[in-house]
Amino acid sequence: AYKRFSELLPKEERENACSARVPKSQILTLPELRANPFQQRICHVFSTSETEDDSMSFEDFLDMLSVFSDSATSDIKSYYAFRIFDFDNDGILDRKDLEQLVNCLTGQGEGSRLSSAEMEQLIQNILEESDIDKDGTINLAEFQHVVSRSPDFASSFKIVL
Amino acid sequence: RDSQQAETERLSRWEKWRRTSSKSLKKALSEVKGLSSYLVLWRRDIRSIEGKFGTGIQSYFSFLRFLVLLNFIIFILMFSFVILPTIISTFGLFNSTIAYIPPKNIDDICTIYKPSGNKGLVYFYTYLKDLLSGTGFLEVTSLFYGYYSIDAVWISIMRYNLPLAYLLATFAYLALSFLWIIKRSVEGFKHNLVHDADPFQSYCNKVFAGWDFCITDPNAARLKHRSLQYELQTDLQEEKLKQKIAERRMEEKLRIYSLRIFINIIVIAILSGCFYSIYRVTVFSQENSNDIGNANSQVNLLVQYLPSMVITLANFIAPLIFAFLIKFEEYTPAFEIKLTLLRCVFVRLANIGVLLFSLWSQISDCGSDKCKPCGYNYKLYPCWESDVGQEMYKLMIFDFIVILAVALFADFPRKLLVTHCSCKLVQWFGHKEFEISDNVLEIIYGQTICFIGTFFSPLLPAIATIKYFIIFYVKKIVLIHTRKPAARPIRASSSNFFFLVVLLIGLLLAFVPLGFSIARIPSSKACGPFRNFNTSWEVIPDTILQFPTGLQQFLFGISSEAFAVPFFVILCIIMFYVIALARAHKRVVEQLREQLVLESRDKMFLIRKITEAQK
Numbered sequence: 027a028y029k030r031f032s033e034l035l036p037k038e039e040r041e042n043a044c045s046a047r048v049p050k051s052q053i054l055t056l057p058e059l060r061a062n063p064f065q066q067r068i069c070h071v072f073s074t075s076e077t078e079d080d081s082m083s084f085e086d087f088l089d090m091l092s093v094f095s096d097s098a099t100s101d102i103k104s105y106y107a108f109r110i111f112d113f114d115n116d117g118i119l120d121r122k123d124l125e126q127l128v129n130c131l132t133g134q135g136e137g138s139r140l141s142s143a144e145m146e147q148l149i150q151n152i153l154e155e156s157d158i159d160k161d162g163t164i165n166l167a168e169f170q171h172v173v174s175r176s177p178d179f180a181s182s183f184k185i186v187l
Numbered sequence: 188r189d190s191q192q193a194e195t196e197r198l199s200r201w202e203k204w205r206r207t208s209s210k211s212l213k214k215a216l217s218e219v220k221g222l223s224s225y226l227v228l229w230r231r232d233i234r235s236i237e238g239k240f241g242t243g244i245q246s247y248f249s250f251l252r253f254l255v256l257l258n259f260i261i262f263i264l265m266f267s268f269v270i271l272p273t274i275i276s277t278f279g280l281f282n283s284t285i286a287y288i289p290p291k292n293i294d295d296i297c298t299i300y301k302p303s304g305n306k307g308l309v310y311f312y313t314y315l316k317d318l319l320s321g322t323g324f325l326e327v328t329s330l331f332y333g334y335y336s337i338d339a340v341w342i343s344i345m346r347y348n349l350p351l352a353y354l355l356a357t358f359a360y361l362a363l364s365f366l367w368i369i370k371r372s373v374e375g376f377k378h379n380l381v382h383d384a385d386p387f388q389s390y391c392n393k394v395f396a397g398w399d400f401c402i403t404d405p406n407a408a409r410l411k412h413r414s415l416q417y418e419l420q421t422d423l424q425e426e427k428l429k430q431k432i433a434e435r436r437m438e439e440k441l442r443i444y445s446l447r448i449f450i451n452i453i454v455i456a457i458l459s460g461c462f463y464s465i466y467r468v469t470v471f472s473q474e475n476s477n478d479i480g481n482a483n484s485q486v487n488l489l490v491q492y493l494p495s496m497v498i499t500l501a502n503f504i505a506p507l508i509f510a511f512l513i514k515f516e517e518y519t520p521a522f523e524i525k526l527t528l529l530r531c532v533f534v535r536l537a538n539i540g541v542l543l544f545s546l547w548s549q550i551s552d553c554g555s556d557k558c559k560p561c562g563y564n565y566k567l568y569p570c571w572e573s574d575v576g577q578e579m580y581k582l583m584i585f586d587f588i589v590i591l592a593v594a595l596f597a598d599f600p601r602k603l604l605v606t607h608c609s610c611k612l613v614q615w616f617g618h619k620e621f622e623i624s625d626n627v628l629e630i631i632y633g634q635t636i637c638f639i640g641t642f643f644s645p646l647l648p649a650i651a652t653i654k655y656f657i658i659f660y661v662k663k664i665v666l667i668h669t670r671k672p673a674a675r676p677i678r679a680s681s682s683n684f685f686f687l688v689v690l691l692i693g694l695l696l697a698f699v700p701l702g703f704s705i706a707r708i709p710s711s712k713a714c715g716p717f718r719n720f721n722t723s724w725e726v727i728p729d730t731i732l733q734f735p736t737g738l739q740q741f742l743f744g745i746s747s748e749a750f751a752v753p754f755f756v757i758l759c760i761i762m763f764y765v766i767a768l769a770r771a772h773k774r775v776v777e778q779l780r781e782q783l784v785l786e787s788r789d790k791m792f793l794i795r796k797i798t799e800a801q802k
Contacts, residue, residue, distance in 0.1 A: 159787025
């Protein structure tokens, strides 16, 4: 993992890889993240940079890999998945978050979005299934409950170097 | 990291040592695990397929890998207990000798068996024909049952009872396959149970767990986007369709139900047509290939392969017809797929059953006193187990040839046509999709043949291992070069369970003919390890009679009704208890869910009260 991280840094900084920060544009060139529609969110969630430029240090990189590895518990995975899906960072998944999530899934580009009627129906169904307290949003506990019943989550939410 | 370091300063020396030793142990274990994962067969290939085509297709390839391993282990089992002693004794290694027990109370006519091994000048063509149909020089090798005509092997002073070993090895490999398949399917079953218990979870599952984070290739990502979009849209449409179905009127319901019954009758008619044709063809092939007159002509080879060809044709046509008919039955798309798959599975497995049934009707054809002395048709089948083994061998070889031929002559030209010729008709034909279910049924069909045939032909698992090994690479090459992933992806969790369930059905189906031939049909008196017994099963009571009296009585007691019936009753009671426990748990889960809803309502009520009080 250290090798992969240091490859992302420009030549001069390679010896200092432990303490250097890699800008977001470099991270997005990793093959595992290149094809991922959530790449921006992943960088944002795992980055601990104070300047909000979403750059990642080696520790952040390790954090990210450990969460996406096989041996992370489903609690940890669901917690981070919640943060990744929470596009407006307000701690809950409301309708706008869900809409953006579905659009990420179906692909960028005009022809690949669902029609607004279908989107309404879909969000309605999602909220029906997962919103237990019927407040129109999904909080962390509800999300973790829904994900624990989902059989594919563990096998799809992983990245292997 | 800083907080961890601060903590370690505070601990005593003993604790520090324990911490460092446990850390180094964990590191060592993970290194060992990393090394051992290199030994897993095809790990890199399957990972790359997963990255490019998603987990659905990857589950097909890991299922293939499982079958290769299973066949290899079965082969090792048969080899070490049956083939190895035979080879050791035939070549006299380790001071071993063979014991032939002369047959008693058996008519001499039954023991005449002259397999036509090749003597003298033979054409090369005969070798090829024998290789393909298991006759001639192959019939006398260790490939078939007839070779193992040894009654006991003496290695120095130990006596090795070969017939008993043969039978027990058969039971052992059946039990091993059964347990291994069940162990692998238990995980999938748990997931399925959870999934079924909450059928309203499907949307959340698709949206939250829909994106496969393993995908690294941008092309695959685009396809995944499209498939997700397609899947979500289909589900929404299905929901609307279900609402429409619920609002159907009485006349419409009557019309649709009568249409369904009519189509089911057509399906049954097609199935009976298949079965009858297989029966007639097998009878025809057996009668004509035993005719020595045209033993060397090409027609003979064709006649010998006729049952395999008819079965493969039926396996190919029947699914097409079913897929066409099911459109008229107006089921929901999910149920359509399940029903078509069920029908295809039934066709494939029942075809093998009909073939075996027709073989047995030929063998036990006691029409005009043909089997008086020996109990079976000894004139045509002096060594009937070898004949059944030959049929299974032919089926397996033909299956392998068909898979290779389809890959070479149907897929590659199709891809060449589509990419280079841009006329409308060819473009409409399009790239072939990788139909997971069809491919899986194909290899399960081959595996069922292997399960049944290993008793009659102990080297068959080795052939199956090599066959699946080659098929893995062939399919991988075909996949990478020609096909695009299916638009309707089957989910990994449910598909693993589905494959294993169908394999289990195949195995259970294999029990039936094997049990019948071991226990019911008299074994051949002219060849094989069971010459001196009435049926193959008789070895076991014979051996038990040689045990000390106490043990004998114990074993007879276990197999008698006095033990079996109470045992069965106790098993039923345990099963009912477990089912009741599961239902109680389900009810508790429902109650807890309702409580959660009430809790949140209480919370909202209190919050409202607080805000009111603050005003």
